Amino acid sequence: MQVMTLLGSPRPEGNTAHVLGWVEAALANAGHTVDRHWISDYAVSGCQECQSCKEGTVDLCSVFDDGIALLRTIVKADMLIIAAPVFCWGFPGPLKTLLDRMYCLADDMDGGGDYTTQLAGKPMALVVTAGGPEKDNADLLVKAYEAMVAYMKAVPAGALMVANCVGPQSLDAAVRARAETFGRQLAEITC
Numbered sequence: 001m002q003v004m005t006l007l008g009s010p011r012p013e014g015n016t017a018h019v020l021g022w023v024e025a026a027l028a029n030a031g032h033t034v035d036r037h038w039i040s041d042y043a044v045s046g047c048q049e050c051q052s053c054k055e056g057t058v059d060l061c062s063v064f065d066d067g068i069a070l071l072r073t074i075v076k077a078d079m080l081i082i083a084a085p086v087f088c089w090g091f092p093g094p095l096k097t098l099l100d101r102m103y104c105l106a107d108d109m110d111g112g113g114d115y116t117t118q119l120a121g122k123p124m125a126l127v128v129t130a131g132g133p134e135k136d137n138a139d140l141l142v143k144a145y146e147a148m149v150a151y152m153k154a155v156p157a158g159a160l161m162v163a164n165c166v167g168p169q170s171l172d173a174a175v176r177a178r179a180e181t182f183g184r185q186l187a188e189i190t191c
């Protein structure tokens with residue numbers, strides 16, 4: 001399985017990168033190919049809400065920037081894992097911008113009725129780290145992820161929340177074990 005991971009933290013060696021690394025290692029150990037993309041390597045502009053993607057007047061999206069390449073890689077992958085720190089009770093801005101752009105992958109505006117998406121049937125997972133608690137904080141991202149998966153007709157592969165993070169050096173063996181278990185569970189998913 002070709003697994004695309006998307007690191008949505010501005011820190012390439014922060015909490016989220018470490019936790020994601022353990023998840024990725026478990027997937028790789030199970031024989032899967034893991035391809036990490038760091039959001040900060042890409043310049044992605046916001047969705048212009050032009051609806052060209054829904055009208056079929058553009059190939060994918062009318063905003064011709066690095067987002068296009070990322071979206072194409074997401075579509076090609078067998079599984080997508082989004083990894084993000086909680087920033088102000090939501091996804092960090094640059095990652096949120098890309099998530100907005102994923103709107104072009106659905107051929108329907110509001111998710112009503114009969115429509116298709118380019119992520120239909122694709123397993124999608126989430127890894128979240130937070131300085132604060134899970135409740136009313138990290139779980140807000142899980143809720144958004146679940147709604148996104150439903151809208152995209154993707155397959156919910158699960159979410160790992162690591163709350164009360166201090167710094168990467170404080171991530172202990174228990175967190176590592178949870179991340180590796182999560183990675184092994186994802187590795188069992190076949191598409």
Ligand SMILES: Cc1cc2nc3c(=O)[nH]c(=O)nc-3n(C[C@H](O)[C@H](O)[C@H](O)COP(=O)(O)O)c2cc1C
Nearest residue numbers: 009014015016085086087088089129130131132165
């Ligand atoms: C701008 C900013 C906003 C944050 N907002 C929250 C928040 O709303 N809730 C929370 O629990 N932690 C918040 N944090 C803490 C981060 O979520 C936490 O430290 C996270 O593990 C950082 O991951 P990273 O090292 O991968 O960037 C915030 C940190 C920053 C820099």
